[in-house]
Amino acid sequence: MRIRVPATSANLGPAFDCAGLALTCHDVVGFAVAADGLEVAMSGEGAHTLPTGEDHLVVRSFRAACAELGWSPPGLRVVAENAIPQGRGMGSSAAAVVAGVVGAWALCPDVEAIDGAAVLRLITEIEGHPDNVAACFLGGATLSWMTPEGANADRLDVDPEVLPVVLVPTATLSTHVARGLLPGSVPHADAAYNAGRAALLVHALTREPGLLLEATEDRLHQRQRGAAMPDSLAAVDRLRAAGHAAVVSGAGPSVLVLTRRHPDDPPGDPASAVRVREVRALVREGWRVLPLQVDLGGARVLPGTPEVSSR
Numbered sequence: 058m059r060i061r062v063p064a065t066s067a068n069l070g071p072a073f074d075c076a077g078l079a080l081t082c083h084d085v086v087g088f089a090v091a092a093d094g095l096e097v098a099m100s101g102e103g104a105h106t107l108p109t110g111e112d113h114l115v116v117r118s119f120r121a122a123c124a125e126l127g128w129s130p131p132g133l134r135v136v137a138e139n140a141i142p143q144g145r146g147m148g149s150s151a152a153a154v155v156a157g158v159v160g161a162w163a164l165c166p167d168v169e170a171i172d173g174a175a176v177l178r179l180i181t182e183i184e185g186h187p188d189n190v191a192a193c194f195l196g197g198a199t200l201s202w203m204t205p206e207g208a209n210a211d212r213l214d215v216d217p218e219v220l221p222v223v224l225v226p227t228a229t230l231s232t233h234v235a236r237g238l239l240p241g242s243v244p245h246a247d248a249a250y251n252a253g254r255a256a257l258l259v260h261a262l263t264r265e266p267g268l269l270l271e272a273t274e275d276r277l278h279q280r281q282r283g284a285a286m287p288d289s290l291a292a293v294d295r296l297r298a299a300g301h302a303a304v305v306s307g308a309g310p311s312v313l314v315l316t317r318r319h320p321d322d323p324p325g326d327p328a329s330a331v332r333v334r335e336v337r338a339l340v341r342e343g344w345r346v347l348p349l350q351v352d353l354g355g356a357r358v359l360p361g362t363p364e365v366s367s368r
Contacts, residue, residue, distance in 0.1 A: 058163055059087040059359040060156045063196065063352035064141040065148030066223070066313045067188040069262075070273030070304040071254035077192030077199050078313075079352035080221055082147070084139045085359070086115055086156040088164050091132030101139035103149070114150060118157025118183055125179055128165045144229035146307035151189035154180050159194070159356045181208035189307065196355030198262050213259065215351045218266045220329050222336050224292060224312040225345040230285055235308035238282045247276040262315075269302035269315050279305045286310035288341075295339050 064082040068074070084101075097109040097116060107113060111120070115135060123129055137156075141149045158180050162171045173194075180190040187201035191210035201210040254274050261272035282305070283290040289310040296303035296314055306313040319331035333348045340346060 058160070059085055060160045060163065061085045061357045061359050062152040062156045062159075062193055063148075063355065064223075064349075065151055065189045065192040066146070066221070066306040066311075067148065067192070068275075068278065068304065068307060069198075069258060069313070069315075070275045070279075070302075071251040071277070072200075072258055073251070073275075073278050074186055074188050075201055076255070076258065077148075077188040077201070078215070078221065079192045079196045079198075079355055080147070080223065081350045081352045082140050082223075082347065083352075084137060084141050084149075084152045084156060086138075086153075086160060087134075087136040088119070088160040089134040090130040090164065091134050093132040095133050095135075097135045097137070099137045099139060101137075102141060103139055103143040106143070114153040115157040115160075118154045118180070119161045120157075121183055122158040122161030122176075122179060123165070125175070126161065126165050126168060128161075128167060130164070142225050142311070144231065145225055146230070146232075146305065146309045146311045147223065147225070148189040148193055148307065150232070151180075151184055151193045154183045155190055155193045155356050158183070159358070163358045177210055178207035192355075194356050196353050197351060200259070213263050215262050216264060216266050218318050219262060219269070219351065220316045220318060220332060221349050221351060222314040222316055222333060223306060223347040223349060224314065224336070224340055225347060226288060226310050227343055228286075228288070228310055230308060230310045232308040235282050235285055238285055239278055240281060243277055251275060251277050266315075266317050269317070270297065270300060273302045273304050273315065275304065282309065292340060292344070296336065299335070299339055301336060301339075 063079040067077045069076045143149045181187040184190045187208040191199040191201040195212045198213040257272040261268040286309045293303045302315040316332040319329045
């Protein structure tokens with residue numbers, strides 16, 4: 058069987074570590090039980106740089122879910138078709154974790170249905186925080202939080218007027234490096250400011266997209282990590298000065314722009330060519346512009362058997 062998982066953008070400006078958005082850029086990972094051994098085949102993004110053994114994140118996540126389920130297949134074949142850019146703040150690691158865990162749950166012969174709560178808890182344990190994995194698993198926009206019992210998340214229905222555009226640079230940035238630049242404490246005024254903007258963000262995403270520019274303002278993490286991605290911060294500043302709700306996507310260095318449909322868009326058009334042109338005009342050379350939509354389905358089990366080449 059095959060598992061399709063979406064890219065994600067976390068934080069969305071002020072909602073650091075608690076909000077995420079699923080995007081219509083997908084990895085598709087096929088799993089098959091074999092008589093013995095392990096084979097991992099990849100194409101697309103990261104195909105020539107990612108490991109192909111037990112240390113592959115999809116495989117590690119699959120094994121962790123198998124341990125949770127008390128099941129161990131005699132052999133495993135994995136075929137990954139990767140479209141999510143690696144190391145650029147679009148949730149590639151979250152997608153790998155979700156694909157592996159959901160793949161094990163779906164493939165296990167002793168399981169009748171995927172336990173959403175158990176999956177969310179496990180994918181959060183593997184990833185370390187729930188914002189990206191929750192959005193990848195559930196789709197749409199998500200709010201996530203931790204309790205003593207583990208991770209919880211709820212899904213929001215995003216206003217259909219909201220159209221995400223992602224700007225992807227050639228440079229990469231490690232999430233570990235980006236998080237290491239954050240201060241250990243923040244001023245109370247900045248914390249209060251972000252709390253208010255995060256609350257406004259929920260309203261803007263779901264009911265009033267006209268407020269997205271104000272709702273995506275942040276004081277806690279973007280400027281603090283600017284030394285590691287000065288070009289991203291410069292792009293955010295140019296876009297916001299022109300009225301676009303631009304934020305650093307996750308840990309960066311990609312930039313997420315939450316655009317809105319333009320009055321000149323043809324009826325029924327799923328994307329806004331006018332807004333995309335406006336965004337392109339403000340981006341310098343070297344950036345890939347990805348006009349996307351909000352992915353509403355999250356992780357999906359697809360029909361079909363993966364083709365596996367013999368070694």
